[in-house]
Amino acid sequence: xxxxxxxxSHQVTQMGQEVIxxxxxxxxxxxxxxxxQILGQKVEFLVSFYNNExxxxxxxxxxxxxxxxxxxxxxxxxxxxxxxxxxxxxFCASSEDLGAYQETQYFGPGTRLLVL
Amino acid sequence: AQSVTQLDSQVPVFEEAPVELRCNYSSSVSVYLFWYVQxxxxxxxxxxxxxxxxxxxKGINGFEAEFNKSQxxxxxxxxxxxxxxxxxxxxxxxxxxxxxxxxxxxxGTRLAVHP
Numbered sequence: 053x054x055x056x057x058x059x060x061s062h063q064v065t066q067m068g069q070e071v072i073x074x075x076x077x078x079x080x081x082x083x084x085x086x087x088x089q090i091l092g093q094k095v096e097f098l099v100s101f102y103n104n105e106x107x108x109x110x111x112x113x114x115x116x117x118x119x120x121x122x123x124x125x126x127x128x129x130x131x132x133x134x135x136x137x138x139x140x141x142x143f144c145a146s147s148e149d150l151g152a153y154q155e156t157q158y159f160g161p162g163t164r165l166l167v168l
Numbered sequence: 169a170q171s172v173t174q175l176d177s178q179v180p181v182f183e184e185a186p187v188e189l190r191c192n193y194s195s196s197v198s199v200y201l202f203w204y205v206q207x208x209x210x211x212x213x214x215x216x217x218x219x220x221x222x223x224x225x226k227g228i229n230g231f232e233a234e235f236n237k238s239q240x241x242x243x244x245x246x247x248x249x250x251x252x253x254x255x256x257x258x259x260x261x262x263x264x265x266x267x268x269x270x271x272x273x274x275x276g277t278r279l280a281v282h283p
Contacts, residue, residue, distance in 0.1 A: 056211075058211075083269060085269070085270070087271070093275070094273050094274065094275050094276070095212070095258060095260075095271075095273040095276075096273070097270040097271060097272070100269050100270060107269070108269065108270055110270070143211060143212060145212075147269070155262075155269065156202075156214060156217060157214075157269075157271060158214065159204070159211045159212035159213070160211050161210055161211035162211050
């Protein structure tokens with residue numbers, strides 16, 4: 053069964069450093085998402101991406117964040133200058149373009165980011 | 169604004185007992201409803217979803233949920249749980265209106281099944 057994959061599974065970085073989290077969505081999917089889950093808190097939406105542009109973003113997704121689909125398979129989340137509060141589990145998700153009615157998001161296993 | 173409330177943060181239960189995990193939502197527009205499960209050290213896996221039609225939906229691993237529009241609830245049930253059902257369960261909604269694809273999650277309910 054096809055699945056969303058994410059790399060790395062864990063990342064430790066120093067405050068102020070840039071990190072890139074990588075995701076390979078399911079191959080025929082056209083919508084891509086990033087969510088995050090701070091330890092002990094809710095899963096929160098960050099951004100959705102369709103047709104090579106951001107379709108929706110949350111208040112959390114400020115200028116420090118960016119997303120990119122650099123090629124036909126990868127979808128990345130970049131944090132330019134990490135803060136301590138960026139420590140979280142980051143989930144990538146993807147969905148088919150079956151129209152809003154049938155769309156189901158499939159999640160990857162997550163990248164646990166720790167900012168020191 | 170939409171919100172999801174999972175009324176129980178933790179639910180302990182003995183193996184083979186029935187369980188119900190409660191979920192209520194608040195929204196001024198129609199929503200789609202989902203339950204996801206997160207096993208320890210794993211990602212989110214879709215258990216079941218309600219899009220339209222029958223208000224009782226069946227999912228994987230013997231789980232089912234019932235959509236109650238008047239009570240704005242989408243409670244998850246299983247008649248007999250196994251040790252392997254120990255996990256965190258998340259209720260989520262998505263707006264019915266086109267163009268808004270984000271999922272809004274509840275805080276999660278940790279189901280602990282004891283022998």
